[in-house]
Amino acid sequence: MSLHNGIDYIQTVDGDCVISPEWVDIAAGFLQANENVATVFGRLREQRPNDSVYNRLCDNEWNVPLGEAESCGGIAMHRVEAFLSVGGFNETLIAGEEPDLCLRLKARGWSVWRIDAEMGTHDAAILRFDQWWRRSVRAGFAYTEHLWRHRGGSLAAWKRQTARFLFWGLIWPTFMVTAPILFFGMGWPLSGTMYLLIPYVMQFLRIWHRGRAPQSPAIRLAALAVIGKFAEALGALKFGTTLLLNRRSKIIEYK
Structure with missing residues (x-):
């Protein structure tokens, strides 16, 4: 990003997600209209929530309340100025990088928002109990x-x-x-x-x-x-x- 000084916003995307076509314009417009907001995210949904109860749990997990939020997930749009001012993600973490980032952003006076817009889909692909168990262990670690x-x-x-x-x-x-x-x-x-x-x-x-x-x-x-x-x-x-x-x-x- 240091090579592209004209970039104002960056969209982060996990490898198992697909961004909704209209999301980027909506998110960029929100950041442009709210200069104190560092990060914005919308409604993320599971691609196949009915494939397993574990996928359903993930779909529920993504549906956080609207308005100012404590943190975001891996899918969000960030203001480059704010993102760089706190050093970006902590690459030593195995999970929980986004809450760590949001905490540092808030310490600098920035805010994080969840807005009422479709952001994308996520493919948890958790079909077995052992997969869900390992994911929960990782969450506890984080x-x-x-x-x-x-x-x-x-x-x-x-x-x-x-x-x-x-x-x-x-x-x-x-x-x-x-x-x-x-x-x-x-x-x-x-x-x-x-x-x-x-x-x-x-x-x-x-x-x-x-x-x-x-x-x-x-x-x-x-x-x-x-x-x-x-x-x-x-x-x-x-x-x-x-x-x-x-x-x-x-x-x-x-x-």
Whole structure:
């Protein structure tokens, strides 16, 4: 980009995505009309959301609220001036480059927006549980690394998400395992451990009730939302191990 000083905006595109024909003009017009905005993105949809419940989860994930956003995904249009002022993407990250970029942009006074426009399609191509599990592990790794790098300045949504999966995927399961051992001598019945599963059931019911809709696989989506906390917690442990052993992070592929 340093060789092309006349470029005002850049469109980033992941290799598994296709940009809608009208998107570039809409996004460029929005950036031109809003000089304080560094990054703009629209509605990204899955190419084949009905091929699997995992693709459906991804389609839901892309549908973030309209208006000013905390961060974008890999598909977005960026103002070159803002992008270069913070050094662009951090190429050492295996995932979560966009939230990292957006955090640095916001620290410089820029904003990030989601607008009501069709931006493109994404081909997750997640047809098996093991693919989805690896993707969730990678997400947990990225969340944890983001918090470690930025500490108290981390994105609020990523703080909340990390706290949730660490509690449900690590802290509570650890308590479930240790509680019978610690309290058995005090009259704790081993069968009482089953009661410790009730919070997971309540979580499942809450997510299922919130996601109910015609033709929506709400039960499976709710189950995966609960199970995913364990995969994300595993990703956090992988990052912790990488940090302690001073190893270089390796890309976690799921396709």
